[in-house]
Amino acid sequence: MRALILVGGFGTRLRPLTLSRPKPLVEFCNKAVLLHQLEALRQAGVSHVVLAVSYMSDALEAAMREQEQRLGIRISMSHEKEPLGTAGPLALARDVLAEDGEPFFVLNSDVICEFPFAALARFHRQHGGEGSLVVTRVEEPAKYGVVVCEADTGRICRFVEKPRVFVSNKINAGLYIFNPGILQRIQLRPTSIEKEIFPAMAQDGQLYAMELQGFWMDIGQPKDFLTGMCMYLQALRAQHPEKLHSGPGVVGNVLVDPSAKIGANCVIGPNVTIGAGVVVEDGVRIKRCTVLEGARIRSHSWLESCIVGWSCSVGQWVRMENVTVLGEDVIVNDELYLNGANVLPHKSIAESVPEPRIIM
Amino acid sequence: MPLKAVILIGGPQKGTRFRPLSFEVPKPLFPVAGVPMVQHHIEACAKVPGMKEILLMGFYQPNEALSRFLVSAQQEFKVPIRYLQEYAALGTGGGIYHFRDQILSGGAEAFFVLNADVCSEFPLQEMLEFRQQHGDMHSFVILGTTANRTQALNYGCIVANTGTQEVQHYVEKPSTFVSEIINCGIYLFTPAIFQHIGEVFQRNQQELALEESSNGWQRAEVIRLEQDVFTALAGSGKLYVYKTDGFWSQIKSAGSAIYASRLYLNQYSKSHPERLAQNKPGGPVIRGNVYIHPTASIDSTAVLGPNVSIGEGVTVGAGVRVRESIVLHGASLHDHTCVLNTIVGWDSTIGRWARVEGTPSDPNPNDPYAKIDSETLFRDGRLTPSITILGTLLLVTIPAEVVILNSIVLPHKELSRSYKNQIILCAYAGSTCCVQGLGSNFVCFSTKGHYQHHLATPTLHYLLSATPWKVLAHLQDLGALNVPVMCRQLTHRNRLRALDFSMIVTA
Secondary structure (H helix, E strand, O other), X not given: OEEEXXXXXXXXXXXXXXXXXXXXXXEEOOEEHHHHHHHHHHHOOOOEEEEEXXXXXXXXXXXXXXXXXXXXXXXXXXXXXOOOEOOHHHHHOHXXXXXXXXXXXXXXXXXXXXXXXXXXXXXXXXXXOOEEEEEEEOOOHHHOEEEEEOOOOOEEEEEEEOOOOOOOOEEEEEEEEEOHHHHHHOOOOOEOHHHHHHHHHHXXXXXXXXXXXXXXXXXXXXXXXXXXXXXXXXXXXHHOHHHOOOOOOEOOOEEEOOOOEEOOOOEEOOOEEEOOOOEEOOOOEEEOEEEXXXXXXXXXXXXXXXXXXXXOEEOOOOEEEOOEEEOOOOEEOOOOEEEOEEEOOOOEEOOOEOOOEEEO | OOEEEEEEEEOOXXXXXXXXXXXXXXXXXXXXXXXXXXXXXHHHHHHOOOEEEEEEEXXXXXXXXXXXXXHHHHHHHOOOEEEEEOOOOOHHHHHHHHOHHHHHOOOOOXXXXXXXXXXXXXXXXXXXXXXXXXXXXXXXXXXXXXXXXXXXXXXXXXXXXXXXXXXXXXXXXXXXXXXXXXXXXXXXXXXXXXXXXXXXXXXXXXXXXHOOOOOOHHXXXXXXXXXXXXXXXXXXXXXXXXXXXXXXXXXXXXXXHHHHHHHHHHHHHHHOHHHOOOOOOOOOEEXXXXXXXXXXXXXXXXXXXXXXXXXXXXXXXXXOEEXXXXXXXXXXXXXXXXXXXXXXXXXXXXXXXXXXXXXXXXXXXOOOOXXXXXXXXXXOXXXXXXXXXXXXXXXXXXXXXXXXXXXXXXXXXXXOOOEEOEEEEEOOOOOOXXXXXXXXXXXXXXXXXXXXXXXXXXXXXXHHHOOHHHHHHHHHHHOOOOOEEEEEOOOOOEEOOOOOHHHHHHO
């Protein structure tokens, strides 16, 4: 089987992290977002994955080669000269996707969940329609476009953008499977699959919805990245509790890379991910944070709801909170207070940031 | 030559900018660099040869704290020290005039008058020598220092003959620039000063006699040395200024107490090296000048300084950081707390990993003549983190891991969350009442529940015992808020006016 991952642009919503590396390579719970997806696709029997990108990146290409080796699958890149939206890339990669005549997967690269690709393929074969999409339930449907479908078959009747009265609580989760026939519907030009292709397919009775079990999160923004991390760690607790860290000073779900070092008298968790080679000195308190590879958190600091970028150094008695995001190699001097700061890579912070803002 | 000194300590209605600290001890006894504010004055006076007696003068009711201090200071400095209580606030000149016999008893040939709310090197000996040098032993000497042109307007301004230093013109807090030389609130007088004050007294009496509704002599005795006496003496050849380049600052606000502490701690390296903590094996890390009371218990992993004073019986836990702060006696800082630019009140507790931080109000370091600003707490309707020091905690419990930023927390308060840029007025379990900057133009006065609280201070007690809307109505009557007020959880909205926070508490 084939799969197409819609990577798209530079991931501006996840800046400043994406200023240092392409969004698919940012680690989510100690594993690049792309790897979460590639591994799940491979497990569902996919042998060739196409990344639809609108920019070129040596780092991404190198990572692709490495994963090809590791996973034993083919990974290629489909480069858009101009942004083609969410459907255009399918037309661009037409040759690969239609090659084996089998249904193929398409997914948004920002989505994190327990990817149900095998179940989706089964569901798709059962109903025999042209396309299937995964839907997930949300609490406040009025914020999203919702999917209205038949309760028994899952056949989609219509899409309603930001409904003002309740019609459905299911939204498009950004994971699809299509028969190659869908390619007849798509021209090689900027096109929205959600707004232009899906409504036509639904009208033809060719689009079905499968409800997702478990958590789902679009982690395209730092705030949601952290929420997604909490969900992922909770799921890990249920399925692979042995992967979570335990011991004195560990509270709740905490994921720690084996190469990380944590000092004495720390209290870590709940909901913390500590990356490879990270050093957490003595007496540090961390909750609801992701600390990326190579960072150092110096003693007596206090962190909540932060993403600490690669190779950052956070000084002693620093307090960081409220979705503070440090780009790569940021130095935070001792005793500072960062409240919702968004710090671009390679900055040295010498003054407190008492109110949320971007530090250029 | 027999000398005396009078230290003017004011009274409970003064020093409102020092609230809420002055609710617990009289402001003159507030510790600056580890010792009561006026002890620095007493020490300087006791050093002057011929000092026969030091008189503290003010309108505080005699109280235990003050008596205890006087006894211990007498023993330490081996000079008689007495407290003279004014029957009412008589002004800077009225008090010494009222007690002139006490001051002159024992044949004092000259005496110093020092305001308690200044910190200084107190060059008293130099003032005596200066008087001797210019040859007129009957002249009066004001200690002066240089301020910058803008800030000089907040002080008494002195124009003097550049050669003789004779004061030609004196004006208190002018609205336009007069002189960069300002009055330090430290004077050297001879008994002849009482004739000049007496003239003012006579004049006041005559004026009051013409006013039908006046209540007579009591008001005639209220005399301000600066406006009533110095202004008249200027140009008469009797008043001189001795200019000092040594450190000097007013101590009006809590923020200036931290600044004054720094100046005194700095002086200790020469005058009292034994009072400065040293880095020792097994002891905490000391950075810069730090005073630690011998009874305080400090973990060896704590890092203190610069400019930190740790009071009696204070407990400082592992990995605690304190910088530019005063920690008052009995306070307890739990592990990993970070305390910056803060006065931690008596017996307060700060939970582990909590951060308590104020904004320093130091004078511009690039201007050698800059003084500390002691403005009101609000500017343009907002609490100004830039001015006063904040995070003043008294008998307050701060829970673990919260941040208290630029806030003033009034006594007996258990906080349950983080606060930023707020005055947390009062409360007991279950009720909160705070003033906060909100947007650009609001002060929010919010409250939950009713108060049932007992405090010694009657004015505060009123506020605590009243229902919130009564408080608001009262504040409105007093014109006590100069910003719109939003009442949260109250049934009506009010727009009130006030001068500053001190007014709120006075209400």
